[in-house]
Amino acid sequence: MKIVYVVPGPMDIQEVTRRGGLLKEWASPDTEVDIVSVTEGPASIESMYEEYLSIPATAKEIFRLEKEGYDAAILGCAGDPGLDAMREITSKMLVVGPAESSMLTAAMLGHKFTVITIDESMIASTEELAFKAGVLNKLASVRSLNIAVLDLAANREATLEKIIEVSQKAVLEDGADSMVLGCMSMGFLNVADEISNVLNIPVINPSKIALKMTESLLGSGLMHSKKAFALPPKLSSGKVKNIDQLYTKKSLN
Numbered sequence: 001m002k003i004v005y006v007v008p009g010p011m012d013i014q015e016v017t018r019r020g021g022l023l024k025e026w027a028s029p030d031t032e033v034d035i036v037s038v039t040e041g042p043a044s045i046e047s048m049y050e051e052y053l054s055i056p057a058t059a060k061e062i063f064r065l066e067k068e069g070y071d072a073a074i075l076g077c078a079g080d081p082g083l084d085a086m087r088e089i090t091s092k093m094l095v096v097g098p099a100e101s102s103m104l105t106a107a108m109l110g111h112k113f114t115v116i117t118i119d120e121s122m123i124a125s126t127e128e129l130a131f132k133a134g135v136l137n138k139l140a141s142v143r144s145l146n147i148a149v150l151d152l153a154a155n156r157e158a159t160l161e162k163i164i165e166v167s168q169k170a171v172l173e174d175g176a177d178s179m180v181l182g183c184m185s186m187g188f189l190n191v192a193d194e195i196s197n198v199l200n201i202p203v204i205n206p207s208k209i210a211l212k213m214t215e216s217l218l219g220s221g222l223m224h225s226k227k228a229f230a231l232p233p234k235l236s237s238g239k240v241k242n243i244d245q246l247y248t249k250k251s252l253n
Contacts, residue, residue, distance in 0.1 A: 110178035
């Protein structure tokens with residue numbers, strides 16, 4: 001199977017390479033996994049506005065990657081920006097969102113889960129993701145680290161300590177019995193097992209679970225429903241040949 005992980009914004013090539021190495025390490029032996037980043041968009045995603053900014057360039061890349069023959073794409077942001085749109089514009093390529101995958105897994109492994117997000121600004125949108133995934137009744141809480149995305153990797157040990165501190169409060173005060181790391185940069189710190197060992201509960205790494213969920217769905221011969229995520233009518237009817245033609249500009253002449 002051939003899977004591509006798409007970072008929905010520009011990223012330093014060294015970090016892209018590092019994350020690609022982890023994806024290959026986590027992948028099954030018969031899985032080919034690549035990683036790409038789009039060339040325009042937000043440097044990091046810490047608000048709904050930045051999520052929306054990331055969608056157009058990411059959609060173009062995913063549309064292109066399907067034509068290159070990939071079996072599946074992973075949308076590389078734990079906010080799943082534009083996941084429904086990405087599924088609409090793909091006809092044969094499965095598209096998986098890390099947030100949805102992580103929340104469904106957490107709901108399966110316990111009674112109540114907490115999502116650890118980066119900033120309080122993302123709490124409401126994370127709750128909305130739980131609603132869209134159909135597991136809001138299993139969401140114990142969303143708690144924030146108040147650490148910027150681009151600062152998470154600056155001091156791995158300090159970030160790990162903060163995640164453990166916030167997670168322990170979620171267990172003791174909110175009744176959480178499983179935990180989701182609500183940011184891909186947290187996921188690629190590869191700290192979930194260390195947190196799990198301290199808390200003695202399942203801790204879901206969105207970067208890893210999105211890949212393993214993708215492998216499982218492909219291995220089962222499944223992809224997202226095209227009845228649920230229908231191809232845009234202008235594309236399905238042949239009125240336009242690609243998604244660029246869905247966008248028009250008003251002439252000033």
